Amino acid sequence: MEIVRSIMSQYGFVESDQKEKADIVLLMTCSIRDGAEKKVWNQLKLIRSNSVNKRQIVGVLGCMAERVRHDLLEKRNLVNIVAGPDSYRDLPRLVAVASGGSNAINVQLSLDETYADVQPIRVDAESRTAFISIMRGCDNMCTYCVVPFTRGRERSRPIDSIVEEVRRLRDQGYKQITLLGQNVNSYRDMTSMDFPMNPSTTEDRVPGFKTVYKPKSGGLTFTSLLEKVADAAPDVRFRFTSPHPKDFPMQLIEFIASRTNLCKQLHLPAQSGDDETLDRMGRGYSRDLYLRLVDDIRIILPNVSLTSDFIAGFCGETEEAHQNTLSLIREVGYSFCFVFPYSMRGKTRAHHRLTDDVPENVKARRHLDSTTVFREEAMKLNQKLIGTEQTVLLEGKSKRDVAFSHGRTDGGVKAVFDNSKSQLNPGQYAKVLITEANSQTLKAEFIRETDL
Ligand code: SAH
Ligand code: SF4
Numbered sequence: 001m002e003i004v005r006s007i008m009s010q011y012g013f014v015e016s017d018q019k020e021k022a023d024i025v026l027l028m029t030c031s032i033r034d035g036a037e038k039k040v041w042n043q044l045k046l047i048r049s050n051s052v053n054k055r056q057i058v059g060v061l062g063c064m065a066e067r068v069r070h071d072l073l074e075k076r077n078l079v080n081i082v083a084g085p086d087s088y089r090d091l092p093r094l095v096a097v098a099s100g101g102s103n104a105i106n107v108q109l110s111l112d113e114t115y116a117d118v119q120p121i122r123v124d125a126e127s128r129t130a131f132i133s134i135m136r137g138c139d140n141m142c143t144y145c146v147v148p149f150t151r152g153r154e155r156s157r158p159i160d161s162i163v164e165e166v167r168r169l170r171d172q173g174y175k176q177i178t179l180l181g182q183n184v185n186s187y188r189d190m191t192s193m194d195f196p197m198n199p200s201t202t203e204d205r206v207p208g209f210k211t212v213y214k215p216k217s218g219g220l221t222f223t224s225l226l227e228k229v230a231d232a233a234p235d236v237r238f239r240f241t242s243p244h245p246k247d248f249p250m251q252l253i254e255f256i257a258s259r260t261n262l263c264k265q266l267h268l269p270a271q272s273g274d275d276e277t278l279d280r281m282g283r284g285y286s287r288d289l290y291l292r293l294v295d296d297i298r299i300i301l302p303n304v305s306l307t308s309d310f311i312a313g314f315c316g317e318t319e320e321a322h323q324n325t326l327s328l329i330r331e332v333g334y335s336f337c338f339v340f341p342y343s344m345r346g347k348t349r350a351h352h353r354l355t356d357d358v359p360e361n362v363k364a365r366r367h368l369d370s371t372t373v374f375r376e377e378a379m380k381l382n383q384k385l386i387g388t389e390q391t392v393l394l395e396g397k398s399k400r401d402v403a404f405s406h407g408r409t410d411g412g413v414k415a416v417f418d419n420s421k422s423q424l425n426p427g428q429y430a431k432v433l434i435t436e437a438n439s440q441t442l443k444a445e446f447i448r449e450t451d452l
Contacts, residue, residue: 003120005120024059060079060083081103085136115157132178133181142281142282146348157189175429176408185244204247205246209246272328280350306332315357316355335412379438414441421446
């Protein structure tokens with residue numbers, strides 16, 4: 001949306017906070033699960049029924065535009081513009097077409113669009129945290145996933161344009177930047193001329209992890225990018241999401257260990273703890289390989305905070321397979337897990353070859369099991385932090401009591417403390433003493449203001 005806002009404002013469009021009266025309403029959409037799409041259909045109906053502007057143009061942007069373009073266009077009374085993830089530069093033209101009374105569509109996927117030269121316009125500057133998109137698309141073909149079809153091929157934004165954006169954000173006072181991509185650590189800047197210095201191929205991957213595509217070589221990898229951004233803004237904390245476990249070579253972990261401004265928080269989406277399920281998912285690793293990676297990471301980063309994604313009730317998942325997932329969650333001990341009930345998506349290999357045979361109530365129960373187990377473990381991890389000193393980056397005031405502020409530890413756990421005497425602002429770092437913990441939040445006492 002930040003990129004869309006930038007493109008539209010270059011063409012003179014002005015953002016409105018009155019949805020009912022606006023001339024144009026643009027919805028950014030997600031297709032990853034059916035639930036996400038259902039929300040959009042409901043929103044579309046609401047937008048039309050609440051509108052007081054008879055000529056209002058409604059546009060659907062993003063993955064859903066890519067995936068269900070025909071269904072959207074058939075609903076002429078609800079939607080006027082359908083714009084896929086690589087077509088945002090074309091939006092002003094699409095608006096012009098729609099203003100003339102015709103439906104407007106662009107769902108062309110691109111091999112090189114990264115919006116590198118578009119300066120995103122961020123509206124929520126208060127928290128001093130920002131996201132930078134560094135790569136788009138995905139070349140993996142996990143059998144359950146629609147992303148390769150809605151986002152297209154993997155492509156990375158040139159390193160220099162990212163570093164430039166980091167510098168700009170740092171100059172504006174931002175203190176936390178999250179690097180974003182569908183497979184963020186597969187990043188590879190192929191426009192760079194440093195090829196001979198980086199004779200990288202398979203060592204960019206974790207040994208044993210398989211891919212459906214041929215090993216890529218040349219260009220600058222994610223480790224090089226982290227080095228450049230960490231140097232460009234030493235007082236800014238960096239996080240990144242969403243990575244793939246295969247792209248965590250030890251040199252990357254060692255590099256993260258070497259810099260204070262690279263957060264010791266890694267997202268390591270496992271999806272399942274069961275070998276047969278992992279195989280059917282086409283993830284390219286076994287439970288054992290995954291656990292070995294976790295061990296290797298913890299040797300280099302002993303205090304790392306790990307998070308993960310899991311799918312509950314994938315095609316053919318037995319009760320035993322589900323128990324294997326629960327035991328993996330226990331064994332690793334994550335600070336947070338996103339657990340999703342499996343949702344069959346058209347075009348995917350699972351759709352063509354597998355059967356969505358786990359009943360919805362069983363998916364819901366397994367979803368709850370996984371969530372319960374991860375929370376139990378997260379509780380233990382958080383309680384171990386009691387009595388330790390942590391550096392927290394302030395993000396804002398607590399909604400319940402304005403004397404309290406909240407921020408995050410380096411590991412990404414939310415911490416709340418009484419800020420009434422210290423009066424620090426979002427974007428400042430505080431050294432705090434952790435005094436209480438539950439599975440989601442830490443309570444702390446302010447010690448002093450600090451640098452990173
Ligand atoms: N590239 C990342 C994940 C990006 S998609 C990775 O491979 O790890 C974000 C998450 O959505 C996935 O990790 C997966 O847990 C979930 N997801 C994707 N497709 C899904 C589906 N069809 N049903 C349920 N969850 C799904
Ligand atoms: Fe989807 Fe992630 Fe697999 Fe790509 S790597 S297909 S985004 S789950």
